[in-house]
Amino acid sequence: MKNAETNARSDPAADLPADDRPADRAQPAAQEAGNVADGVVGNDVRKGRRNGRWSGYRHLLWARVLELKREPEVVFWVFIFPLLLAAGLGIAFRSKPAEVPSVVIVDNAGAQKTLGMLQGASDRSSGDKKSSVRATILERDAALKAFHFGKYDLAIEANQDGSYTFYYDPARPESVLSRAEIDAALQAAAGRKDAVATSSQSSSEPGSRYIDFLIPGLLGMNLMNSGMWGVGFALVEMRQRKLLKRFVATPMRRSDFLLALTSSRLVLMVIEVGLLLGFGVLVFHMRVQGSILSVILLGSLGAVAFGGVGLLTACRAQKIESVSGLINLVMMPMWIFSGVFFSYQRFPAIAHPFIKALPLTALNDALRATILEGASLGSQSGRLLVLAIWGGVSFVLALRWFRWT
Amino acid sequence: MPFVGSPIECTNLRKTYDGKVEAVRGLSLSIEAGECFGLLGPNGAGKTTTIEILEGLLAPTSGEVRVFGQTWNDNPRQLREWIGISLQETRLSEKLTVRETIELFASFYSEPRPADEVLQELELTEKADAWVGKLSGGQKQRLAVATALVGNPRILFLDEPTTGLDPQSRRQLWDIVRAFQKKGGTVLLTTHYMDEAERLCDRLAIVDHGQIIAEGSPNELIDRLGGHHVVEFQVNGSGKDADGNGEAGLDRWRSLPSVESVRREDATICVSVREPHLTIPALLDAVTKQGHQLEHLSTRQASLEDVFVQLTGRHLRED
Numbered sequence: 001m002k003n004a005e006t007n008a009r010s011d012p013a014a015d016l017p018a019d020d021r022p023a024d025r026a027q028p029a030a031q032e033a034g035n036v037a038d039g040v041v042g043n044d045v046r047k048g049r050r051n052g053r054w055s056g057y058r059h060l061l062w063a064r065v066l067e068l069k070r071e072p073e074v075v076f077w078v079f080i081f082p083l084l085l086a087a088g089l090g091i092a093f094r095s096k097p098a099e100v101p102s103v104v105i106v107d108n109a110g111a112q113k114t115l116g117m118l119q120g121a122s123d124r125s126s127g128d129k130k131s132s133v134r135a136t137i138l139e140r141d142a143a144l145k146a147f148h149f150g151k152y153d154l155a156i157e158a159n160q161d162g163s164y165t166f167y168y169d170p171a172r173p174e175s176v177l178s179r180a181e182i183d184a185a186l187q188a189a190a191g192r193k194d195a196v197a198t199s200s201q202s203s204s205e206p207g208s209r210y211i212d213f214l215i216p217g218l219l220g221m222n223l224m225n226s227g228m229w230g231v232g233f234a235l236v237e238m239r240q241r242k243l244l245k246r247f248v249a250t251p252m253r254r255s256d257f258l259l260a261l262t263s264s265r266l267v268l269m270v271i272e273v274g275l276l277l278g279f280g281v282l283v284f285h286m287r288v289q290g291s292i293l294s295v296i297l298l299g300s301l302g303a304v305a306f307g308g309v310g311l312l313t314a315c316r317a318q319k320i321e322s323v324s325g326l327i328n329l330v331m332m333p334m335w336i337f338s339g340v341f342f343s344y345q346r347f348p349a350i351a352h353p354f355i356k357a358l359p360l361t362a363l364n365d366a367l368r369a370t371i372l373e374g375a376s377l378g379s380q381s382g383r384l385l386v387l388a389i390w391g392g393v394s395f396v397l398a399l400r401w402f403r404w405t
Numbered sequence: 406m407p408f409v410g411s412p413i414e415c416t417n418l419r420k421t422y423d424g425k426v427e428a429v430r431g432l433s434l435s436i437e438a439g440e441c442f443g444l445l446g447p448n449g450a451g452k453t454t455t456i457e458i459l460e461g462l463l464a465p466t467s468g469e470v471r472v473f474g475q476t477w478n479d480n481p482r483q484l485r486e487w488i489g490i491s492l493q494e495t496r497l498s499e500k501l502t503v504r505e506t507i508e509l510f511a512s513f514y515s516e517p518r519p520a521d522e523v524l525q526e527l528e529l530t531e532k533a534d535a536w537v538g539k540l541s542g543g544q545k546q547r548l549a550v551a552t553a554l555v556g557n558p559r560i561l562f563l564d565e566p567t568t569g570l571d572p573q574s575r576r577q578l579w580d581i582v583r584a585f586q587k588k589g590g591t592v593l594l595t596t597h598y599m600d601e602a603e604r605l606c607d608r609l610a611i612v613d614h615g616q617i618i619a620e621g622s623p624n625e626l627i628d629r630l631g632g633h634h635v636v637e638f639q640v641n642g643s644g645k646d647a648d649g650n651g652e653a654g655l656d657r658w659r660s661l662p663s664v665e666s667v668r669r670e671d672a673t674i675c676v677s678v679r680e681p682h683l684t685i686p687a688l689l690d691a692v693t694k695q696g697h698q699l700e701h702l703s704t705r706q707a708s709l710e711d712v713f714v715q716l717t718g719r720h721l722r723e724d
Contacts, residue, residue: 051515059512063501070500241496249462251485252513405462
């Protein structure tokens with residue numbers, strides 16, 4: 001059967017003596033092995049092999065995965081760095097009791113009395129807890145200076161007529177808060193009665209903390225980073241090494257190559273998602289509300305979309321220096337606007353439609369809705385569409401403009 | 406359905422970069438099946454542009470290319486199955502092993518050769534599991550040729566295959582090329598080493614400024630010099646024309662028996678001669694008669710370098 005195939009194809013070397021033709025030397029062994037050899041999986045590098053349609057794609061994908069695995073920097077930036085970032089930010093912004101107001105009292109005749117009133121007030125309100133106000137008495141200049149440098153949240157001066165003057169900074173939330181608290185404490189100590197009885201119930205359940213907001217955002221950002229660098233940078237490096245040119249000098253299908261490069265991202269994506277979510281669950285007791293399958297599907301869409309954007313970014317660049325700049329330029333707006341570290345609701349409402357049209361915003365919103373609220377993918381078709389359009393359009397444009405040499 | 410005709414043909418190729426730089430200016434070639442054809446010329450002569458046009462990697466500005474009778478627009482994938490290419494400079498992925506690299510390239514061809522066979526043929530078996538980044542220059546170049554051979558090609562294109570290699574690695578590569586040719590393969594290579602062209606090529610074209618200035622077998626080209634031998638000598642005295650060192654003085658050497666041509670390189674006079682045993686006694690007589698003394702005298706076989714110098718007035722490698 002193999003002989004028949006060899007002879008049947010149009011063979012420009014067919015007029016050469018059969019013994020001299022390299023292809024023929026493999027024939028007898030292949031025939032002996034017969035159908036048995038054909039059935040052996042993974043033995044395809046033996047004699048007389050014929051490659052199937054997807055052979056090139058599989059080898060390109062595997063080569064890419066091997067290369068990534070053997071690159072220690074990739075392992076660090078893709079896998080370790082996001083975990084460090086999550087750990088650092090999770091600890092820095094962990095949920096903790098509100099800061100105790102820290103106030104300075106200007107040293108004058110009324111200073112000691114003021115201090116007494118504040119301490120008395122905090123004793124009453126906090127019961128057996130530690131003092132809820134930290135107060136110090138300092139000379140007027142020193143007190144105001146310390147306040148201005150942010151050492152204290154509030155400065156208090158007792159006036160001769162029995163009134164008080166507060167020095168506070170309206171731009172500092174803790175200063176504003178302290179003014180209200182100290183005012184209430186002084187009024188209470190001076191005998192003001194509460195008009196209505198109030199009670200509070202505290203809530204800091206997993207799901208509403210900063211770390212819960214952060215982890216899906218980091219996941220989205222990581223998918224963007226590694227998609228852009230993993231595809232864009234790798235591509236330009238191969239172009240610069242003339243490896244792309246060498247590849248297109250073979251019968252390799254160009255689409256197979258681009259597909260392999262993009263889909264190698266999917267392999268990494270599963271690991272990235274697993275690591276970050278696992279870290280959040282184990283270390284910060286995060287709860288994943290949606291199904292893991294939905295998260296993986298979302299991650300796949302995100303990885304492929306950013307793979308497409310990476311491809312487009314790198315479709316012409318000849319030097320890694322120039323593509324590095326381009327990649328940063330493309331990613332910068334999304335770092336800022338797409339709600340990785342803080343909600344984009346902080347930007348003026350007029351900007352929201354533009355922000356929501358960014359692929360990272362769509363990905364982050366979808367990841368948060370799925371992970372934190374358990375939203376189904378079906379309910380987020382708009383966000384999925386944004387991602388699909390970015391990925392699809394980039395891929396098509398990249399193919400059209402692509403420079404192989 | 407055997408193919409009859411020249412595996413590679415091109416007519417009147419031109420390539421202009423950015424509408425300004427003319428890299429190739431009207432170049433025509435016809436390469437026969439089973440021969441090793443060389444493009445010999447200095448750096449910047451247009452050799453790489455020419456070979457990349459023939460490989461279908463560059464489009465010519467004008468002119469026609471046919472490989473096995475087909476143009477690169479007809480069926481490029483089929484043509485790529487039949488040719489193997491080693492580019493002038495490819496840095497293969499450093500973190501893949503030699504075997505992984507060869508198997509990757511094998512996977513692109515519909516009927517590749519077994520990787521082990523190619524590894525053995527190119528003496529890379531010992532390095533099969535080494536990372537590409539750890540190979541020596543010669544090993545890297547052999548691997549580059551291995552990626553070209555693993556597709557079982559009919560034509561092998563090699564662009565400057567031995568540039569920068571040590572003598573032993575060069576000879577190893579020459580053996581590989583000869584072995585491929587022995588099995589019926591056709592080879593097209595570029596080089597700026599005249600010894601490589603002389604030893605390896607059946608025919609060659611000398612390329613300068615994007616044009617072929619001479620074409621033929623190495624022996625034919627050297628024949629065109631007239632003499633197969635070169636006599637080089639210096640005479641003492643620093644005076645110019647009076648000593649026969651100046652341009653006008655060259656004529657007196659031209660009249661010696663069996664001399665075909667004379668040229669001067671610095672203080673040395675180079676004479677192309679057919680039969681040194683006739684020329685040298687007469688030369689010694691002439692020097693004595695003029696009252697000079699020989700300071701240096703040597704004879705050697707004429708080389709392609711002499712052909713190039715005669716055609717262009719320059720050396721292949723201007724170091």
